[in-house]
Amino acid sequence: MKLLFCLILIFISASENDSEKIIWKENQKLTWEDFQGKPVRSAAFVASTNTGISFQYSYTIKNGEIKVTYSVESFFKPDGSWYIPEKVTPYILGHEQAHFDISELHARMLRKNLEGKKFSKKIKSEIERIYNAIEQKRRAMQTKFDAETDHSRNEEKEIEWEKYIAKQLADYESWN
Known part of the structure; x- marks a missing residue:
């Protein structure tokens, strides 16, 4: 018996009709031109980035x-990301x-977490549990x-965080 199942999980705050996204690449950094959302001038900050997995x-x-194949990408949503032009700097970028x-x-x-994992026949719930745990950590880290x-x-904290993130990416x- 051969069984095939496919599930696509995209957790973003933008609408499903928004298909444009930028996939993270090592040598490609964001520019202000990538931020295409409408600025929220009443916000307590001058830019906002919409990213996810x-x-x-x-x-x-x-x-x-059981054979599992998967694809994981981190992305940036231009339409969900904005900035106030007269208030931003390269540092904020x-x-x-x-x-x-x-x-x-x-x-x-x-x-x-997925690499080499041996799954039972409860694959869907096992994979969702792994994804949800990582997504919860991602959101918590963004907030922190x-x-x-x-x-x-x-x-000072910004410099500490950027060093920490770079080290974690290297690890x-x-x-x-």
Whole structure:
């Protein structure tokens, strides 16, 4: 008996009709031109980045053997990201890039958790549990990053965080 199942999980706050997204790449940094959303001038900060992880998987069960294939990408949504032109600087763009990098870090963590994992016949719930745990950590790290850096206003903390994120990305390089 051969069974095929495919599930696409995309957790973003933008609408499903928004198909444009930028996939994280090592040598491609964000520019202000990438931010295409309408500025929220009443916000307590001057820019906002919409990032996340897209995750797809499929599996087959043949002769009792379970084979899982998956794809994990971190992405940036231009339409969900905005800035107030007269109030931003290259330094703030670095803060926004760090948000994108945090999503990439968690995409790597997800790949690491899935790599070589032996699944039971409860594949869907096992994979969802792994994804949900990583997504919860990603969201918590994004929130902590903004809280500790005061949305980039605390330069000392910003430098600490950017070094920490870079080190973590290097530590998870094998899952790039």
